[in-house]
Amino acid sequence: MADWRSRAGSPFMCEKTSVTATRGMAVTNHPLASAAAVEIMAAGGNAVDATVAALFTLTVVEPMMVGIFGGGTALIRLADGREMVIDGLSTAPAAARPDSYRPISDTWPDYMETEGRENRVGPKAIAVPGNLKAWCEVAERFGSLGLDALTEPAIRHAARGFRVTPYLANCIADAASDLALDPAIAEVFLPGGRPLEAGALLVQGDYAQTLRRIAKDGPGLLYGGALGREIAGHLEGAGSFLRLSDLEAYRTIEREPVRGTYRGVEIMGPPPPCSGGVHTIQILNMLEAFDLGALGFGSPETLHLVLECLKIAAADRRAATADPAFVNVPQARLISKDYAALRRQEIDPARAGTYAPGIVSNESANTTHVTIADAEGNLVTSTQTINSLFGSRVMVPGTGVICNNYMSLFDPHPGFALSLQPGKRITSGITALIGKRDGKPIFALGLPGAHRIPASAMQAVLNLVDHGMSVQEAVEAPRVFSWGQEAELERGIADGARSALESLGHEVAAVDHVAGGMCAIAFEPDGTMTGAACWRADGVPMGMGGGLARRGTSFWPDPRLSKTTTS
16 A cells, blocks of 8 residues: 555644553543543443443533433444444433524525524523433443442542643633623533633532532432432523423433444444444445545545535535334335445546535534543444534533534424424434454544534545555645535645645535544454544543563562572
């Protein structure tokens, strides 16, 4: 295979370093969450335990991205070979109706917007959460430690405080005008009316107490118990659709991963209502007929093919992004090699095409991801969120709980696949992937970034499989994106490639970043794991090496006086 560096118009430099270890690896988008995962594995927990501990910790240190009142999915591979997706995505409350909001436009870009931003900000934007139930269920089913141990790092950081990173400070400043509308959330993140700055100590005492209650009483505290009554009562009084009965009725769903192959590598991802697994496989199927390794990373030829396949997938996406309990999703056709061959014929290698893209979703880029593995072979790659930055920008007083704004993902126009219906699960671009060769994992990855997630995850697969990149290079490499409108190119793409794409008819837009911080692990046959996080978030890989003393080792009696000592 040709070295990708020899063909890239402008080789990029990695800003972070990877970590290699053998006894456990955790990659999350905050150092304290990665540390929590390693702490749990050091205490005897497995990768599932570590994932749950990391996610609880992220609700404290990445409060703008994820919370117990949000939703997400986890792709899990257990040491015994079982593989599954745990769907903890949010659902629409029973009181919601297809016409609950008044849309302001029937055309893009304002198609998903509603009067007063009611589906985005405030109590009417809040859907039924699945995170807490999903995390606790997987810990009980597949973990080995109790909830008190898994919540301890999060409680510690909430009660004692931690230092605000520049990334978090920027997010607080970006959302400050909406945060100021809610007294409870403003008190935490806008003390004295000013956004917290980088380096400030952020203490979340109310939330620490809520986590202590959960550690003692379990998820039932929220799903029908005292905490649920407190939250549902407050939200109902504020005008929310959510009721205590919605929390009592919520259930997670165990799903079979969607599977495909790319150049001999098996690719697994989450199925609908997540679109990422289906469309990553669809795009890889189309690209498989082209020798991308020979064309080179970052070349105009490679980028053109990637952009055209992204646009084709976008044209099909609307058919595969709805809750399969409400909509017939043509999953088998979309991931078939025959369908890819049919769509591939539409690509003109010398000209940008138009593929009648569907309506672009309103999905938020503000999410988090963790990828964690242990030495026994347990592996979790999981994307979790409260949807937009700080969710609905609503905090329930006295609890420290920040509520999601998942209702903004439903089409406010009645009568469509994505339209709002009571009990319907939200749709998502989540693309938590595991790649396997000969039945064994060779990589696992995922990232935040809304509808740009599948494109970014797919490009990481190309980087690893076609371009022979290291896992650090693969997560940090410049990305591109298109859904049929302009072609977004990160500024790391060479100027010559930009000009060449423009000459092919692409409307090119230079952007600072496409999607968010990727968290990935590469696996070697000897059991070595290499973790990598990219510059687009506060991601940090942490690994465990070493181990316990050699069996039978003791310092009593004195080893100099043991029977095996010779004079």
